[in-house]
Amino acid sequence: GNSVTQMEGPVTLSEEAFLTINCTYTATGYPSLFWYVQYPGEGLQLLLKATKADDKGSNKGFEATYRKETTSFHLEKGSVQVSDSAVYFCALSDSGNTPLVFGKGTRLSVIA
Amino acid sequence: GAVVSQHPSWVICKSGTSVKIECRSLDFQATTMFWYRQFPKQSLMLMATSNEGSKATYEQGVEKDKFLINHASLTLSTLTVTSAHPEDSSFYICSARDRRNTGELFFGEGSRLTVL
Numbered sequence: 001g002n003s004v005t006q007m008e009g010p011v012t013l014s015e016e017a018f019l020t021i022n023c024t025y026t027a028t029g030y031p032s033l034f035w036y037v038q039y040p041g042e043g044l045q046l047l048l049k050a051t052k053a054d055d056k057g058s059n060k061g062f063e064a065t066y067r068k069e070t071t072s073f074h075l076e077k078g079s080v081q082v083s084d085s086a087v088y089f090c091a092l093s094d095s096g097n098t099p100l101v102f103g104k105g106t107r108l109s110v111i112a
Numbered sequence: 113g114a115v116v117s118q119h120p121s122w123v124i125c126k127s128g129t130s131v132k133i134e135c136r137s138l139d140f141q142a143t144t145m146f147w148y149r150q151f152p153k154q155s156l157m158l159m160a161t162s163n164e165g166s167k168a169t170y171e172q173g174v175e176k177d178k179f180l181i182n183h184a185s186l187t188l189s190t191l192t193v194t195s196a197h198p199e200d201s202s203f204y205i206c207s208a209r210d211r212r213n214t215g216e217l218f219f220g221e222g223s224r225l226t227v228l
Binding site for chain 2: 036043044099100105
């Protein structure tokens with residue numbers, strides 16, 4: 001079945017540091033890939049997505065590239081801020097009406 | 113963007129009572145809604161898939177008589193936790209897919225249930 005593996009946290013960085021959160025997946029076919037963010041006390045919000053190989057999703061300074069050859073979708077940001085502190089979830093969806101399959105989430109704490 | 117609203121966002125109840133959580137898509141029609149459960153510091157676990165006008169499909173290990181799901185309209189799905197016990201305390205999140213869209217889900221804010 002489909003699965004998503006994320007690097008385990010928590011991750012603690014200083015403000016303006018470079019961020020990478022690794023995500024790899026296992027899926028049949030060609031899934032769409034997503035990164036969701038959950039700020040403290042809130043629900044999930046879509047951060048970015050990519051629907052086919054070599055697509056790059058980007059939003060709020062975050063980027064992730066759909067790498068079919070390595071089955072990866074690593075999240076990166078060049079300079080994190082305290083406001084980026086949250087839990088980040090990598091997810092995939094086959095297509096149509098299938099639900100998302102989530103990774104376990106990675107908690108990021110950014111300190112000033 | 114599309115909005116999904118859950119209510120209540122926070123509920124505390126006594127053991128043995130039933131609690132209903134509503135999930136509404138506010139500006140789109142959702143033929144399918146998904147209910148997830150999130151334990152502290154863990155990922156979201158899919159509980160069931162709710163299809164408008166038909167019975168929900170439950171994931172393995174989820175008791176359908178314990179977690180009643182009703183999807184009566186294209187904009188509303190409800191999850192009822194029956195005879196709740198402390199082990200049912202959790203964060204419940206619904207999501208909905210716009211019937212005109214594929215791939216992206218819109219999530220509610222979540223409902224935190226605490227059973228005393």
